[in-house]
Amino acid sequence: MALHVKTLKTRSLTAVVFVVVMLAGLLWNHWSFFILFSIIHFGCWTEYQKLVGLIDHDYTTITPFHKYGVKLAGWCIMLYFTNDQFVIFGMRLHEIGWWLGLLFIFILPIIELLFAKEIMPKNIGYSAIGLLYISLAWGLMMDLRNSFIPPSRNVDFLTPDSWGKVIPCGLIFSIWINDTMAYIVGSLIGKTPFSKISPKKTWEGTVGGAILCIAVIALLGYFTVPANGYHVIHWVVIAAIAAVVGTAGDLVESKLKRVANVKDSGHIMPGHGGFLDRFDSLLLAIPFVWLYIQLALK
Structure with a gap:
C-alpha cells in the first residue's frame, strides 16, 4: 500500500512538472516553442535508436558519425520548417536548415563508406524511417506553429x-x-x-x-x-x-x-x-x- 501511494505521488509530481514545462514551451514565445521541441526531437531519437538496437543488434554497430549525424540531419528538417521569426546572428534558421541539410546529404554517405566496417542497407533504412517517424513530424509541428488564421x-x-x-x-x-x-x-x-x-x-x-x-x-x-x-x-x-x-x-x-x-x-x-x-x-x-x-x- 505504501509503495502504491509513493508511486502515485511520483507519477502525479512528474505529471505536474511535465504539464508546466509543456505549457511554458508552448505559450511563452516562438523560441521557447522551438527549444522545447528540439529537446523532444533529440530525446525521441535517442530512445528510437535504443529500441531499434534491441530489436536488431546490427543497428548498434553503426558508426558515431551515423548515430549522431542522422539526429542532426533530422534537426535540420525542423530548422527548415521555421519561418522568418527565427533569426540568429542575422541568419534565418530556415536557410541554415536548408544548407546544413544538403551538407549532411552529401557528407554522411561518404563518411559511412570510409569509416563503417560493413555497409548495411537495413541500418540506413532504420535511420530513414526515424527521419520520417520523428524528424518530419516535429518539422511539421514547427510549420503548424507558423499557421495563420484564415483572413x-x-x-x-x-x-x-x-x-x-x-x-x-x-x-x-x-x-x-x-x-x-x-x-x-x-x-x-x-x-x-x-x-x-x-x-x-x-x-x-x-x-x-x-x-x-x-x-x-x-x-x-x-x-x-x-x-x-x-x-x-x-x-x-x-x-x-x-x-x-x-x-x-x-x-x-x-x-x-x-x-x-x-x-x-x-x-x-x-x-x-x-x-x-x-x-x-x-x-x-x-x-x-x-x-x-x-x-x-x-
Whole structure:
C-alpha cells in the first residue's frame, strides 16, 4: 500500500512538472516553442535508436558519425520548417536548415563508406524511417506553429505570434483529453480488449475517449471561436484525428517496445516512461493534422 501511494505521488509530481514545462514551451514565445521541441526531437531519437538496437543488434554497430549525424540531419528538417521569426546572428534558421541539410546529404554517405566496417542497407533504412517517424513530424509541428488564421475571420486583436499557438495547442490538448477520457472510461466500464499489442486498452475506453475528446474540443472551439478564429468543424476534425490516429500512434510505439522486450522507451519521466512514451500519439497525429490544414485552411 505504501509503495502504491509513493508511486502515485511520483507519477502525479512528474505529471505536474511535465504539464508546466509543456505549457511554458508552448505559450511563452516562438523560441521557447522551438527549444522545447528540439529537446523532444533529440530525446525521441535517442530512445528510437535504443529500441531499434534491441530489436536488431546490427543497428548498434553503426558508426558515431551515423548515430549522431542522422539526429542532426533530422534537426535540420525542423530548422527548415521555421519561418522568418527565427533569426540568429542575422541568419534565418530556415536557410541554415536548408544548407546544413544538403551538407549532411552529401557528407554522411561518404563518411559511412570510409569509416563503417560493413555497409548495411537495413541500418540506413532504420535511420530513414526515424527521419520520417520523428524528424518530419516535429518539422511539421514547427510549420503548424507558423499557421495563420484564415483572413475571413475577424481576429484582428490577435498578433501573428498568438495565431501560431492555436493549432499546436489544440492538437496537444486533444491528445491529452483523449488519453485521459479513454483511461477514465476504460477503468469504469472497459471489458472488451482493444488490441493484443496493448492489453490494457479496451474498446469501451477507446471509443468513449474519442467521443468525449471530440465533444470537449468541439465545445471549447464553439465558445472560443472569436478568440481562435477557426470554425468549430475544424476543431471537430482535429480532435477526431487526434483520437483515431493518436491511438494508432500509441499502438505503433507499443509494438516497438514489445518487439524490443522493454516496458518503457526511456526513464526521463519517473512513472511515465520516456519521450516516445509521452509523444507517440502526437508523432503520428501531427502529419495528418498538417495535411488537413493544408487542404482545408490554406
